[in-house]
Amino acid sequence: MNEKLDDYLQRCTLAATDQTMLDELSRQMDKAVPEITKNIRQREELAAELRFAASKPSQSRNNNQD
Amino acid sequence: MVSYDWIELRTPADYDLLIEVLDPEFDPKGIAQRLKTQFTPATKGILVEHGYVDKDYRSTFYSFYAKMARPYRPDCVRLHFFDGTVWYDEHRTDIACSDLRPQDHYFGYIVLRPTMEATLGRSLLSPDMRLGARGRAIQSIHHANVLGHRLPIWGFPSMTQHVDIAVCAHVCCWAILRYYSETYPKHKEYLLHDITKLAAPFDPGGIVPSLGINVFEAERVFQTADCFPLLVGRRNSSSDEAFFSQFLAYLESGFPLFVEIPSKEHAVVAVGHNWKQSAVPPPASSSHVWTQVETLLTVDDNLLPYASIPLEASPNAAHQPPYAANQFNSFIVALPDKIFYPADAIGVTCQAVKRALESSRDPDLEPLELERYFITTVSKLREHAREYQSLLGDSLVGLLMHLKTAQYVWVIEYCSVRQWQSGHIAARAIVDATASSTDKMPIWVLHDEEVAHVFDRTSAETQPTSIQLSRATHGPLPRMELNLRPVVESYAPTGTSEGGTVTGEDE
Numbered sequence: 001m002n003e004k005l006d007d008y009l010q011r012c013t014l015a016a017t018d019q020t021m022l023d024e025l026s027r028q029m030d031k032a033v034p035e036i037t038k039n040i041r042q043r044e045e046l047a048a049e050l051r052f053a054a055s056k057p058s059q060s061r062n063n064n065q066d
Numbered sequence: 067m068v069s070y071d072w073i074e075l076r077t078p079a080d081y082d083l084l085i086e087v088l089d090p091e092f093d094p095k096g097i098a099q100r101l102k103t104q105f106t107p108a109t110k111g112i113l114v115e116h117g118y119v120d121k122d123y124r125s126t127f128y129s130f131y132a133k134m135a136r137p138y139r140p141d142c143v144r145l146h147f148f149d150g151t152v153w154y155d156e157h158r159t160d161i162a163c164s165d166l167r168p169q170d171h172y173f174g175y176i177v178l179r180p181t182m183e184a185t186l187g188r189s190l191l192s193p194d195m196r197l198g199a200r201g202r203a204i205q206s207i208h209h210a211n212v213l214g215h216r217l218p219i220w221g222f223p224s225m226t227q228h229v230d231i232a233v234c235a236h237v238c239c240w241a242i243l244r245y246y247s248e249t250y251p252k253h254k255e256y257l258l259h260d261i262t263k264l265a266a267p268f269d270p271g272g273i274v275p276s277l278g279i280n281v282f283e284a285e286r287v288f289q290t291a292d293c294f295p296l297l298v299g300r301r302n303s304s305s306d307e308a309f310f311s312q313f314l315a316y317l318e319s320g321f322p323l324f325v326e327i328p329s330k331e332h333a334v335v336a337v338g339h340n341w342k343q344s345a346v347p348p349p350a351s352s353s354h355v356w357t358q359v360e361t362l363l364t365v366d367d368n369l370l371p372y373a374s375i376p377l378e379a380s381p382n383a384a385h386q387p388p389y390a391a392n393q394f395n396s397f398i399v400a401l402p403d404k405i406f407y408p409a410d411a412i413g414v415t416c417q418a419v420k421r422a423l424e425s426s427r428d429p430d431l432e433p434l435e436l437e438r439y440f441i442t443t444v445s446k447l448r449e450h451a452r453e454y455q456s457l458l459g460d461s462l463v464g465l466l467m468h469l470k471t472a473q474y475v476w477v478i479e480y481c482s483v484r485q486w487q488s489g490h491i492a493a494r495a496i497v498d499a500t501a502s503s504t505d506k507m508p509i510w511v512l513h514d515e516e517v518a519h520v521f522d523r524t525s526a527e528t529q530p531t532s533i534q535l536s537r538a539t540h541g542p543l544p545r546m547e548l549n550l551r552p553v554v555e556s557y558a559p560t561g562t563s564e565g566g567t568v569t570g571e572d573e
Contacts, residue, residue, distance in 0.1 A: 043298060051297070
């Protein structure tokens, strides 16, 4: 930890550790990583589909002239 | 030659005086009609600046209009808008006002191009003068030099498309990049014709841009302009929450969004939103604060800026807005570098943290019914801490001042519906926006009203140091509204048409 922050924390009143919450946080974050990877992959796949559709002539062009 | 006219606006019909002072190639009749139906009655005077040289019009003039057989003028007209405190002193060729502070009474300007059609050029207007605009909007401070005065305006750049040389999507890219260049010194200024050239891998000549540009080409514009565009699509109605929670996360982060509306063959910039007046309990399927959004504010080149757009078109509305948010199909957010943790990752992290908080939460405390997340800079975070020092307490403020983070952080806030209504939160997480999406503990700080857990990101250990916040007031923690500026509620219309004028509608 950066020394200045560590010094600051040592001057604060330390709280009792809520180990139940912290263990659950650790467990949940472990589970989150594969879900995040899946979400990002799906977003990129959809973006690729949009780019492909847009690359076809006269489609998906934004030119409203109302 | 530069010359000036002053128009005093006693009633909306006085906008028609523009027809007397402007040449027909500026389409004064069409412009007067737009202004009288879309501005609040707070605007009481227009200074007409003839012979204005506009850099964006000139960029298209040199490359396009000057090469045409039909003669086009090189000069524009600029209209400056003031409230009723200001008048024009023709003898002194100066604006005057009773408190000697014209900068406090200026609503911004519109440039008119001499192109006969689509004459409404580069504009910088305060959202406060836009009828129907309300909520919060992304704005930056701009300055206009008027008769030797340097007048500030908070707003977002806009213009209508030229139709021939540039279309709506070009204008969206231009508006976003102009906002960036005015707000962040590292961003270069791009003129409108530069944008038309950036969209294609080669110079397509004059007429080709009128066919429009697609999301791929818009991404290219942002990439070439040293931004990092992220394209987010909407798969189907079942993924609405995933789409709109990302949409709102970036919007609330202060990033204007390039929005594609394929059913209208149109693109607009989303720049703001308005929360519902009364908080509503979220449906069981969603706890994101998108459920609390009433309308969005868009900068649409077919309308004056800050059009208020509903989430869904109402079949019973007397005046239909041109589109609704449920017609949005994709958006592009032009991110700065150093933001590696995207909104779809923070959405998952948000749920993970919430489940952990709930695992040991006192059942007597209010439930965590709503969540919200956005990016901000550590500077803004510290500004908020300083402003609300008495509510946050010295320990938390000191912690935020000592925290060594990257420039950007994600902020996640949790609250009950009741707390949302009163602008308070129950817990907050500050997450590293530069974290890898595979980082198993990207959190800097997690705190509620009593305790803060500080994670050591220099170590592989994930055990935090927990400190008591020891807040003297024991009052509620305030919600952060950091990135968007409030819009001062518009005046009610005063007889522009029967039944009032509705937002966002052009005649």
